[in-house]
Amino acid sequence: MAQTTNTTRGPVTGTAHRAKKRKPFLLDLYSTAVGKKYVMAITGVLLIGFVITHMIGNLKMYLGKEDFNHYAEFLRELLVPILPRTVFLWILRGGLLGAVVLHVHAAYGLTLLNRGARSVKYQSPRDYQVATFASRTMRWTGIIVFLFVFWHLADLTWGTVNALGTTAADGVFVRGDAYGNVVRSFERPPVALLYIVANIALGTHLFHGVWSLFQSIGWSSPRFNKWRRWLATAIATIVVVGNVSFPIAVLAGIVGQ
Amino acid sequence: MTASHGEHLTNLTLSVWRQKGPDAAGAFESYRIDSISDEASFLEMLDVLNEKLIDEGRDAVTFEHDCREGICGSCSLMIDGQAHGPQRGTATCQLHMRKFKSGANIVIEPWRATSFPIIKDLMVDRSAFDRIIESGGYITSQTGGAPDANLVPVPKPVADAAMDSAACIGCGACVAACPNGAANLFTAAKVAHLNLLPQGQAERYARAESMVETMDEYFGSCTNHGECEAACPKEISIDVIALMNKDYRKAKFANRKEIARS
Ligand code: HEM
Ligand code: SF4
Ligand code: FES
Numbered sequence: 093m094a095q096t097t098n099t100t101r102g103p104v105t106g107t108a109h110r111a112k113k114r115k116p117f118l119l120d121l122y123s124t125a126v127g128k129k130y131v132m133a134i135t136g137v138l139l140i141g142f143v144i145t146h147m148i149g150n151l152k153m154y155l156g157k158e159d160f161n162h163y164a165e166f167l168r169e170l171l172v173p174i175l176p177r178t179v180f181l182w183i184l185r186g187g188l189l190g191a192v193v194l195h196v197h198a199a200y201g202l203t204l205l206n207r208g209a210r211s212v213k214y215q216s217p218r219d220y221q222v223a224t225f226a227s228r229t230m231r232w233t234g235i236i237v238f239l240f241v242f243w244h245l246a247d248l249t250w251g252t253v254n255a256l257g258t259t260a261a262d263g264v265f266v267r268g269d270a271y272g273n274v275v276r277s278f279e280r281p282p283v284a285l286l287y288i289v290a291n292i293a294l295g296t297h298l299f300h301g302v303w304s305l306f307q308s309i310g311w312s313s314p315r316f317n318k319w320r321r322w323l324a325t326a327i328a329t330i331v332v333v334g335n336v337s338f339p340i341a342v343l344a345g346i347v348g349q
Numbered sequence: 350m351t352a353s354h355g356e357h358l359t360n361l362t363l364s365v366w367r368q369k370g371p372d373a374a375g376a377f378e379s380y381r382i383d384s385i386s387d388e389a390s391f392l393e394m395l396d397v398l399n400e401k402l403i404d405e406g407r408d409a410v411t412f413e414h415d416c417r418e419g420i421c422g423s424c425s426l427m428i429d430g431q432a433h434g435p436q437r438g439t440a441t442c443q444l445h446m447r448k449f450k451s452g453a454n455i456v457i458e459p460w461r462a463t464s465f466p467i468i469k470d471l472m473v474d475r476s477a478f479d480r481i482i483e484s485g486g487y488i489t490s491q492t493g494g495a496p497d498a499n500l501v502p503v504p505k506p507v508a509d510a511a512m513d514s515a516a517c518i519g520c521g522a523c524v525a526a527c528p529n530g531a532a533n534l535f536t537a538a539k540v541a542h543l544n545l546l547p548q549g550q551a552e553r554y555a556r557a558e559s560m561v562e563t564m565d566e567y568f569g570s571c572t573n574h575g576e577c578e579a580a581c582p583k584e585i586s587i588d589v590i591a592l593m594n595k596d597y598r599k600a601k602f603a604n605r606k607e608i609a610r611s
Contacts, residue, residue, distance in 0.1 A: 117601075125531075125570035126561050126597050202570040209530030209569030211463045215366065215377065216456045219430035221579035223528060230572060304573040310595025312588050 125205060128198040133305035135191040135198075140298065140327065142188055147334040153347055157271040164270040192238070199234060226300035233297040240290035247277050257282075275342055284339035295332035302327050355388035358446055362454040363398065365410055371466050377456070387447040391434065392417060392424060394446055411470040419443040419582060422518030425525065426471055427458040432522035432580035440520060440582035460525035464567035475521045477567040478535060484563040485556035486539045488548050501547045514542040516583040526580035529569035534577035536564045537593035538585050544596055554600035561597045 114120045121127035152163045170180040226233070246252045251265030254273055257280050266272055278284045302324035306312060341347040361382040368375030380402075385394050392414050399409040415423040424441040428434035434444045449455060459467050464477035503511075515538075523534035540560055543549030549556070571590060578587045
């Protein structure tokens with residue numbers, strides 16, 4: 093319980109514009125909580141852009157094996173005459189990785205700050221008025237999505253766990269046959285369930301995140317504020333419905349070998 | 350004198366946080382209020398309790414209060430898990446017992462934040478807010494005779510918005526209610542109040558930068574739950590937080606020589 097406010101600060105001077113020694117510009121910005129929230133919001137927008145594009149691309153699954161695998165190949169050939177094959181894809185991957193690292197690093201730093209800001213918790217139950225399930229579980233939904241991404245890569249990019257639990261007749265991970273790999277993976281009900289749960293977590297994260305990021309980047313106006321909740325709900329719904337449809341379609345036999 | 354019009358509430362149980370000093374361990378203690386008029390304010394109800402405790406030779410419950418009319422920001426109680434209790438847009442001193450029912454068990458806790466250390470029982474030290482104000486919550490005014498009224502034109506919508514922010518009484522409910530212990534609503538209200546007005550323009554960006562960074566030394570980080578807005582006795586909107594974030598960004602990016610502001 094022992095806490096006293098920092099008394100090392102001097103008395104009121106009337107010239108309180110402190111001449112603080114500053115870090116280089118971007119690090120200076122990142123060193124404050126408001127600056128970190130800018131980073132979270134901007135990296136969040138990049139990741140949302142990826143998530144939506146990824147979902148739309150995967151809809152090609154409904155057009156059949158040829159189309160889907162052709163799309164996977166197209167990603168490798170992006171900007172090809174300008175850059176060698178897969179180079180642009182690697183640039184995108186690097187950008188995504190950077191965004192995830194920054195997003196999680198900022199989330200981690202802010203979580204520690206928040207823990208410290210209330211070192212003694214309330215000793216009686218709180219009666220929250222407006223905080224939503226989504227806003228109160230950002231850290232958990234974030235961690236679920238983060239861990240899921242590793243499984244997802246091991247499953248469908250590296251292929252290490254793609255045939256786990258299947259019988260030999262189901263075949264093995266085939267590099268270049270993205271369609272077959274997806275079907276093979278989702279035919280395992282526990283794996284399908286994992287994809288469904290992770291995407292609901294992602295949707296929950298976005299339900300708060302998309303609304304919240306406007307606030308974090310100082311983008312607020314009576315003209316569009318009422319649309320922010322609507323936009324967040326729409327993005328969360330589209331991502332969840334789209335992504336959850338894939339494992340269900342495979343289990344239901346709509347998409348198959 | 351007319352007789353009291355109110356009903357009486359009976360059989361109230363209060364669970365009050367008692368703590369002898371900043372470093373002492375605290376605990377809830379239970380007290381009974383047999384009967385109290387529903388016209389009594391919450392603080393008057395505590396006065397009644399304290400008179401009883403003093404009569405019994407026991408230590409009165411320390412709680413902070415001053416104006417008892419909702420303008421000073423001293424009263425600060427977490428009542429049944431809500432900062433300033435169950436009534437929206439009201440400071441504890443303006444909360445009345447008619448909001449409660451006979452037989453209720455009312456839990457009263459102090460604000461909890463590392464930078465609001467408990468002085469005694471329900472009273473906390475909010476001077477971390479003063480540190481934030483010192484770092485930019487003022488304007489530098491010219492010396493000389495008092496300027497004529499209305500010398501500086503202020504558009505009506507701007508005056509209204511500034512006034513809405515200026516309504517902040519510095520009570521700390523926003524910090525208390527925030528799951529992160531963040532002081533963004535308080536700081537943003539103070540930033541917005543001055544940054545909206547012409548008189549505040551000279552120090553606009555220095556103010557945003559300095560106040561945000563001082564806030565950072567003491568409080569948590571906003572995750573936009575909106576609990577502060579719901580708890581604020583002056584119903585200050587979290588829109589001011591967006592304004593503060595925007596001015597903080599501009600403070601960092603703008604070339605201050607070009608905008609001719611400090
Ligand atoms: C596909 C992945 C992800 C997307 C699209 C995403 C998106 C977002 C967005 C848009 C925000 C709102 C930012 C703001 O309020 O300014 C946010 C906040 C947050 N994200 Fe993520 N995120 C992702 C992954 C993660 C991961 C992996 C974690 C953590 C392990 C995480 C943790 C958080 C936390 C804690 C917040 C709240 C931060 C705060 O308000 O202080 N997110 N996310
Ligand atoms: S913003 Fe509202 S809750 Fe916060 S200190 Fe000011 S009046 Fe109190
Ligand atoms: S006692 Fe002054 S606001 Fe409540």
